Amino acid sequence: MTEISGPVLGIETSCDETAAAVLSPDGRVLAEAVLSQQEHAAFGGVVPEIAARAHLFHLPGLVAGAMERAGVGFGELGGVAATSGPGLIGGLIVGSGFGKGVALAHRLPFVAVNHLEAHALTARLPGLVPEGLAFPYLLLLVSGGHCQCVSVEGVGRHVRLGGTIDDAVGEAFDKVGKLLGAGWPGGPAVERLAASGDAARFPLPRPLFGRPGCDFSFSGLKTAVAQLVATYPPGPLPGRDAADIAASFQRAVAEVMADRAGNAMDSFAARHGSRALVVAGGVAANAALRGALAQAAARRGFSLVAPPLRLCGDNAVMVAWAGIERLRLGLSDPLGHAPRPRWPLSELAA
Numbered sequence: 211m212t213e214i215s216g217p218v219l220g221i222e223t224s225c226d227e228t229a230a231a232v233l234s235p236d237g238r239v240l241a242e243a244v245l246s247q248q249e250h251a252a253f254g255g256v257v258p259e260i261a262a263r264a265h266l267f268h269l270p271g272l273v274a275g276a277m278e279r280a281g282v283g284f285g286e287l288g289g290v291a292a293t294s295g296p297g298l299i300g301g302l303i304v305g306s307g308f309g310k311g312v313a314l315a316h317r318l319p320f321v322a323v324n325h326l327e328a329h330a331l332t333a334r335l336p337g338l339v340p341e342g343l344a345f346p347y348l349l350l351l352v353s354g355g356h357c358q359c360v361s362v363e364g365v366g367r368h369v370r371l372g373g374t375i376d377d378a379v380g381e382a383f384d385k386v387g388k389l390l391g392a393g394w395p396g397g398p399a400v401e402r403l404a405a406s407g408d409a410a411r412f413p414l415p416r417p418l419f420g421r422p423g424c425d426f427s428f429s430g431l432k433t434a435v436a437q438l439v440a441t442y443p444p445g446p447l448p449g450r451d452a453a454d455i456a457a458s459f460q461r462a463v464a465e466v467m468a469d470r471a472g473n474a475m476d477s478f479a480a481r482h483g484s485r486a487l488v489v490a491g492g493v494a495a496n497a498a499l500r501g502a503l504a505q506a507a508a509r510r511g512f513s514l515v516a517p518p519l520r521l522c523g524d525n526a527v528m529v530a531w532a533g534i535e536r537l538r539l540g541l542s543d544p545l546g547h548a549p550r551p552r553w554p555l556s557e558l559a560a
């Protein structure tokens with residue numbers, strides 16, 4: 211284990227959250243800041259060029275503020291970790307370029323963090339699980355861009371067990387949110403709407419439910435919602451109906467996810483002795499989904515580990531932590547490391 215000489219600065223800019231965090235070498239959060247860019251709301255989706263410019267505008271101030279609150283000077287840092295993929299290339303260039311600049315100016319090791327690995331390792335942050343979560347564990351990564359089941363076996367060692375064959379689950383929430391006129395981003399808006407709805411009113415399809423394997427599919431479900439909405443006259447849906455559709459959709463998603471995660475747990479348990487299911491990514495904030503997963507996990511003797519909501523969505527604490535995990539193993543990256551818009555976990559080096 212390599213000793214890290216000081217706190218680690220983490221930077222996240224892969225999508226529409228600009229975030230900075232400073233963690234002590236043992237993983238205590240000294241300061242954190244997340245700015246969810248509002249610039250995209252009017253477009254109903256993330257506009258890559260606007261995101262890149264907004265990162266450029268907001269990042270320096272966020273980093274300076276986090277460093278000040280942490281009471282740490284740049285020269286006292288033990289390393290810089292910046293998300294370097296996968297994600298929108300403009301934002302990746304801004305964040306990783308900024309991180310490399312700090313590393314170069316202060317002669318610090320730089321870690322090019324894979325955003326998926328950052329989500330995957332979040333559950334190992336000290337304090338989340340009393341004695342710390344050991345490898346291996348099963349990860350269900352559910353966000354706007356990703357939906358996959360991964361056996362997390364070590365830093366840089368991830369085995370993909372299954373994933374979506376079409377849309378990511380967060381994407382489905384976002385599209386349904388748009389169809390229902392619920393606002394953007396769709397996930398939290400659909401969950402709010404669903405709270406007062408009747409989840410049993412509309413029988414929606416449950417793609418791949420009951421089939422072997424742990425792949426997911428959401429496009430048929432999304433299309434079914436679109437067809438249902440199209441049976442209403444143009445204009446806003448009656449409030450009651452919108453709530454019932456939201457609730458019916460959310461229940462279908464939760465049931466499908468619990469079924470697919472159930473298969474993943476069975477296959478994980480056949481190969482490993484440990485029994486932990488970690489859910490991460492923005493959609494992990496959804497209470498109906500957490501409830502369904504908790505039941506599926508309990509039935510199999512798995513414990514469900516769900517990071518607090520602020521660490522589920524994109525944030526820089528997870529990036530700094532992934533950096534610390536790598537630095538401890540003596541791993542860092544050259545300043546010439548090029549950001550990668552596509553960067554599957556299978557292409558990570560340990």
Ligand code: KG4
Binds near residue numbers: 381
């Ligand atoms: O991890 P994340 O912040 O960014 C990506 O890497 O994609 O995830 C954002 C996604 C969005 O699709 C958003 O609608 C969804 O997570 N989301 C939710 C909820 N909160 C965020 N989906 C369902 N229920 C929620 N409460």
Ligand code: ZN
Binds near residue numbers: 329353491524
């Ligand atoms: Zn993410």
